[in-house]
Amino acid sequence: MTVPATDPGRSRHAQYPGRKETAGLDKIRAFVDTEIAPFADAWDQAEQLPSELLTRIGELGLWAPFLPPDDGGSGMDWTGIGQVHEEIGRGCSSVRSFLTVHTMVTWTVQRWGSAEQQARWLPRLATGELIGAFCLTEPDSGSDAAAMGTVAQPADSGWILNGHKKWMTAGQVAGLLLVFARTEAGMSAFLVPADTPGVRISPLNAVMGTRASMLAEIVLREVHVGPDALIGPPGWAAGTVMTGALDLGRYSVACGCVGVVQACLDACVAYTSKRRVRDGRLSELQLIRRKISDMVVSSRAARLLCAEAGRLKDTDDPATIMATWVAKYHASTAATAAASDAVQIHGANGFVSDYPVARLYRDAKVAEIIEGSTELQQITIADEAYREVAR
Template sequence: MRPVPAIAATATADPSAPVDRASAARFVDREVVPRVAEYERAGRVPEDLLASVSAAGLWAPFLPVEAGGQGIDLLTLGAVHEEVGRGCSSLRSLLTVHTMVAWAVQRWGDTGQRTRWLTGLASGSVLGAFCLTEPEVGSDATQISTSARRRGSDWVLTGIKRWITNGQRADLFLVLARTERGVAAFLVPRDAPGVEVVPIDGMLGTRSSMLAEVRLRDAVAGPDALLGPDGFAAGMVMTGVLDLGRYSVAAGSVGIVQACVDACAEYTTSRRVGGGPLRDLQLIRARLTDMVTDLYAARALCDRAGRLKDAGAADSLMATFIAKYFASQAAARHASAAVQIHGAAGCAEDAPVARFYRDAKVMEIIEGSTEIQQITIADEVFRRVVR
């Protein structure tokens, strides 16, 4: 297991610096874009960049000011995650799962859990990971086999979680496990006895998202590990944590489309064919037009989902499904087109559009596959029409 160095104590968020789309864009252009190819090859986001994320206040800016956040709304959070996704889907994936953990602690944690964890989650001195997926049942929360039982005052967890984003680096795992009363959520520190982390490398996309298999071998989580009521987690995941993760992936997919537009506009301006720039060809212009149109449409769908969440509207759940369905497919479609436009240059290992292509495929799978979105959206149509 790789050692986990602590993030530099000096890398704390500046409360006077607002976190918004503009600040996130500047951070991405300055800190991420110049070196993303380097750390994607290494398969790991470097510690100094994680510290820079902390200094920029990007880990959990939606948390209230008293917890170390900035209290930004979810519409703004989506814009921030879009900008990070424009630069690097792996880094955005780390923000996604960290957001899920921090939001769950803020939403369902008791006073002791909030006091213990929120300030660290806000600053980035504690990084979170979400542990739902298992080898045999995937992400079906109703079928998980990881168990949690009482032993004295402690909770003891046994099971295996796989494909855990940021599992290699996280300090705190939000683990879904089955108790006698149903599925419950538990906060399990990385250094708890019985926790083993096994890195997963060589993935198609999001190569530096530090995936891992988390093995819980009678892991002792302590008496304060249970988050929310026992047996409450299945509904919590469907209506809360996973919804927020899905929203982040949708926004990150919009970022991929924006990156494709930028890369193709630049390349077709400089690349010359038949004595003129490639951009003068009508087929190139048609492809760019489709990219830009889907970019604006996907961003509008994400914005609608964010506004509905901020308003506390029940429709926000379905709005997020729709946004994720459209944006992830748009990312995959236009990343493929971007590689085609770049030709052989787009197939090189370190070509940005090759990375967009690999990452976009992942967006169609994580936080609910395209097929799951189709089933869910159609079910909602029938629910409203057939009474």
């Protein structure tokens, strides 16, 4: 039996006749194919993204397309954002990570910022002239906001921040930090320019996955900011800014994981169609075909879950929160499974940078930890199931 080489990535939009693709997605797909995917392994090894790429992302209007045109965006809906982040994730999870955190910061300014904050920051965030970093996680408390050690104390002319943040995506190049800190009133959020005196940024290197996402450790020592740095009133951020921004982060990661599964599928179909074993190709072996079929089903299921979460976001339906938890849980675990199978299919070639699957495996595992770990998602989803039964 001879199996012809196929390119499932290029035809996958035809798999859903009723699914509307966002305008210009073909252009973004071509951008990923020519300017991201071929260089992702080199960026992974260098542990950084080139400034030219960040400029190109801005030229394509991808930093914050959800913003209205008056703020420098194109008014793209969240379903469209998900499709864009899937394509970027298919090419490089580190690039998608940049878009994830930048989206979280930019959306926060748009949704909760004052008119003055919006006028000051949104135009530069929209173009990528200014990169945003979401500063929540800390070395000793992780993402446990209740155990956060960073504090903000009122001063005569604003606030003084002291604390320590870690694992900040894009932190090495970010110009604007969205910093979460404890105040007497409760959790609060502050917009802190990265060049503010007292802010010390140190690169984090030799991480396992998303190695080019330019992670940083950020220490704040007697950092003075004006009253205009505070997002909303003091003590207001936990149930608003943090919850909303993290929901968008989970959505972006989930959509990016669909791209990872698709990248694994593309790589494995291409590899097994050419790789010969005994008197035939790898693609003719039943166990190989089982793994391929699992990737096909996983990618379609995860894509539909993300589409549902995006649709609910676009209609302002509160159910989008749980739909996003479900989508992120399924997509991230599916990405890890697909990447593991992809390495297995490639054999020893799966361990070297000549093929993308080693990077895909490492990047997929990261997605099971960030924006809510797999275990936290399982607890949250189960809790919702019990609540629904009790109604």
